[in-house]
Amino acid sequence: MIVLADVHRLYRSDEVETTALKSIELQIEEGEFVAIMGPSGCGKSTLLNILGTIDRPTSGKYMFRDLEVTDMAEAELARLRRDNLGFVFQSFNLIDELTVAENVELGIVYRKWAGKDRRARVQAAMDRVGIGHRARHYPHQLSGGQQQRAAIARAIVGQPSLILADEPTGNLDTENGAQVMGILQSLNEDGATVVMVTHSPSHADMAKRRIDMLDGRVVVSARREI
C-alpha cells in the first residue's frame, strides 16, 4: 500500500538547518496496524505527516497504492487525502464553532454526496465510536475522551483505507486511552490500515508491527507474532 524510498526531510530557516528524516525506507501493507515509537524529536510526527501528504519529503519517493505521491499537485493531494485518509491528532483538533455532528460531517463535506447520505454516514460513524448521544454538543462541552472519539468518528466517516493517528491517547487518561485504542483495533480488524505514533509501549504492543525511530532514521521494524 505504502512505499517510502530513500525519503529525506530537511527543515531550513534563516540560521538553522534541521534534518528531521534521513534515508527512510519503509513499506506498509494493506490492513497492517503499525505503531511508530521513538524519543521526542526523532521524526515520528514528520514521518506521519509525510505519510498523510500534509508535508512533502525534501527528497526520495513516496508511493501510495502504486501512485507516485511525491510530485503530485496540491489539489491532487487534497483529493487523495479526501478519498483515502483519516487523521487522528493528539490535541483532537476539533473545530470549536461546530457541534460534534458538524465536526464529524467535516470529514466528508468536500465530497459531493447528497445531504441525506451524508447524515446517515455521520450518524453511523458517531454510533461506531459511541458518541452519538453528544451529537449536538460543542467540543468544549465534552471530556477529553469524548473529544478524541469525536475526532476518530471524523476520521472514519469517509471510510478511509488508511488511518493516521498522531499520539491519539497522549492527552487521555488510562481508561479513555484504552477505549480509543480499542476503537482503533476494531477499525483495523474491519480492514483499515492504521499507522499510529505513540509514546506508550503498552499501546504500541496492541499494534501488529512496531517501528522504532531515532534521530530521523528507522532503526527497528518488527512485526509482532500474534
Place this chain on the structure above:
Amino acid sequence: MLQHYLLTLYRALTRRRLYAALNVLGLAVGVAVFLVLFLDVRYETSFDRWIPEAANTYRLDETLMRPGLAPRPSAKTTSVSAPLLKADYPQIAAYTRLIWMDETLTRGLTTDQEDVRYVDPDFFQVLALPLARGDVATALSQPDNVVITETLARKYFDTTNVVGQSLDLSEGHTVAHVRVSAVLRDLPPNTHLKLGLLKAITPAFENRNDAFTDWNSQLGSTYLRFRNRADAQAVGADLANFIARRAKGSEDTKLGQHPNDLLQLRLTPLPAIHFQAAITTADFQPNVDKRIIVSLAVVAVLTLAIAVLNYVNLATAQSALRAKEVAVRKALGATQRALMIQFLAEALITAFVSVLVGLAITELTLPLVNAAGGSDLTLTYWGADSILPVLLLATLAIGLAAGLYPALLLSSYQPARVLASSKLPGGGKLGGRIRNGLVVFQFAAAITLTICTLVLSAQAKFVQNADRGFRHAGLILIDSLGLESLINKQPMILDALRQVPGVTTVTSADREPVSKTFNYAPVSIPGRPGPDLTVSMELTTVGYFKTLGGKLVAGRDFDTAHRADDASFALGPGPVNSLPFDVILNETAVKTLGFGSPQSALGRSFSVFGHAATVVGVARNIRFMSPHDPVPPLFYLYLDDHIGGGIAYVRYEGADAQTMMARLTSAWRHIAPGEPFVARTADDRLSAYYMPDQQRGRMFTIGAVLAVAIGCIGLYGLASFNTARRVREIGIRKTLGASTRDILQLLIGQFLRPVIIANLIAWPLAWLAMTNWLSSFDQRIALNPLYFLSATALTLLIALVTVGGQAFSVARAEPAQALRHE
C-alpha cells in the same frame, strides 16, 4: 456546501461578537458615507443630461478681455452672433437666444416680477423641454404667444389647464396683452436653467436692444444644437476665425481691427455648464466648482477604502485563530481553491450585511445631511435612478476587495506546520508589515482628510467674518425700484421709504454693489500711452456709502453741497452733456489706473465716454460677490435724479429682518400700488455666493470625521486582538521585571508608530490639495503649519485613547494570571 459555509460563518461571528460587530460597523459606516457622497456626486453630475440631445447641445460662452481687467468669462453673449453663426456654419442644426428680463406679470389682483425669457422661435428645437399642455410646433409661433411653467400657471390661474388664457406683461414702458399657448412642465432641480415665462423675440424687441446689432453689448445667452459631436468640435475650433470675420470693424458696433484681442468665444456642452463655477449669475442656478465634486468623490472612495482595509486588517489578524481550522480542513481533503471560496464567501456575506446596515444608516441620516449640506438627496430603489445596482456592485467590490487577501493568507497555511506548532501563526514578519502598512495607509488618508477639514473650516470662517467693505447686516435691497413704470417716481419712492418706521437711511444704485453684471467703461488717462483701460462703473445717489456702511479711505463722499460738480454727468432722458464730473474710485481702481495710493489719487483726472472725471474720494473695496473672485476696479458716479434699472438700499435698525420686510411690503402697497414688491436682505443675497462653499465644506467635514472614526474602529479591533494575543508574553515580561509603564510603552508604541509614519505621507498630500483649493479664492487664509500639527496631535490623541484603555488593563494584570492565560 453553501449551507456549511453559512453555518461556519455564523458560528465564527457569534463566537467573536466584538470583532464581528467592529467589522460590520466599520464597513457599514464606510458604505453609508460612500452612499451619501455618491448620491451628491451623482446629482451634481446629472445636471442637464436629461434634456434630449444634451450631448449635442452647447451654450456659447465668451471671455471678455479688456486692458486693465482680468479676462472675464461670461455666460452672456452678444445677440448679434447667433444668426451669423447659423449662416456661416451649416453644422448648426438650430439656435436660440435666451434673453432674461425681470418683467411684471399681472392677472387680476395677482402681480409680480417673474423670470421672463425672450427666446427664438426654434427654442424647442434646441432645448426640447417637455410641455404639460400645448403644442411645441405652435407654442412660439405668434408674437403674443407665451409659454409659462406649471408653477406660474398655478400662481396666476390656480390650474395648469390654461392654454388660451391671457395675461398682462409689462415690457419696458408698455403693457402687452399676451396669450398662453403652452404650459411647460416644471423643470427638475438638476438643470442650470431658471425659466418662468417664454416669449418669442420680435423685431420690436430687437429694435429696443443694442445687443442685436452691437458686438460690445451682451444680453442673454445663446444655445446651439449640432447634429453630432464632430460638427460641434469643428465649429468650436473655428470660432476665432468667425470673430475675425464678423466682429472686425468700427468700434461703434464692432470690436475694432483686432477683435480676437477683446473677445473669445467657446462652446460649452450642456452637461458641463453646471461646472462653470467662474460663471455664476442670478439668472441661472448656482454652478459648482468641479474640484469640490471631485474631492467629495475622493472622500467617498477613501472612506470606503479605509473601511475595507479595516476588514482586511482585522481578518488577517484573526486569521491565526482559524489556522487550526484551515489545517484540519486541508488534512480532511479541502483544496486551497475550496478554502479560498469559503473565505471569499464569508467576506461577501459580511459585505452584504454591512451594505444593508449601511443603507439603513443612510436612510436615517439623509435628512440631517440634507439640512447640513443644503441638498435634497433621496434614495430611490426603483426606476432609472435606482440605488440597487450600486448596492449590488458595492457588495461585490467590497466583498472581493476585503476578502481576497485574507482568503489567500488563510488558505495558504500549511497543515503540517500549523498542527506541529504550539504558537498561533501571525502571518510572519511579512504579515505584520502588511498589517502595519494598512494602518499607515488608513491613517494617512484620515490625517489628510483631517488637515483638509481644518483648513476648509478655517477658510469658511475667514470668508464669513472677513471685512466685506460694507455692513451687510440690517440692509435690505429692493429690486422693484428698477421697474420701467417707476423710473420717474424714484425720488418720491425713496423719500417715502425713508418714512417707514425703523428705516434710518435710503439710497439707490443701478445694480448690486460690485455685482457680476458689470458696466464697463473705457478709461484713458492724460499722458498715459497705450490702449484705454477698462473700469467698471456704478451709478449711485445721495447717501450711498453711508447707507451701505462703506468707508472712504481718502477724500470725501458725494454730497448735496457739491451737487453741481458731483452730478454733472446726467443719464436718462435728454442729451448727455459734456461737463466734467466727480467720481469716487475703489481701492482696486486706484491701482489699476496707476494713481499710487488713495491719497495721491485725489484730484487726479481721467477721461471716460468723452467726459473728464475727477477723483474726489477713494472707497474701501466693497465685496458683494463670491470669495473666489477679485474685486474689479470700479468708479462711482453720482446722480441726484432717477436711475434706470435701479435698486433701492434700505438701512434699518431696531427690528429684525422679517419685521422690516413686512413693514416695507405694507408701505410699498401705498407707495407704488399695483406694482410688485421684490426685495431681499443683503445677507440673503450674499449667501448665494458663500453658501455653496459652506455646504460642500460641511459635507466634506462629515465625511472626514467619519473616515477618522472608521480608522479608529479598525485600530480598536486590531489593538484589542493583538493585546489579547500578547497576554502571556506580557506575563513573562513582567515576571522578568518590566513595569506597567514599560508594558504600556511597548503596546501603545506598536500602534503609534504607523500613525506617526502616516503623518509623513499625509502632510505633503494635504499641502498640495489645499494649496490648489485655496488658490481659487481671492480672499484666502495662509496655510499655517498649525493646521498640520493640530491634525497630527488630534489623530495621535484619538489613537492613544483608542488603544490605551485596553493596553492599560492588560499591562496592570498580575503576571501569574497572565501566564495561565491560554
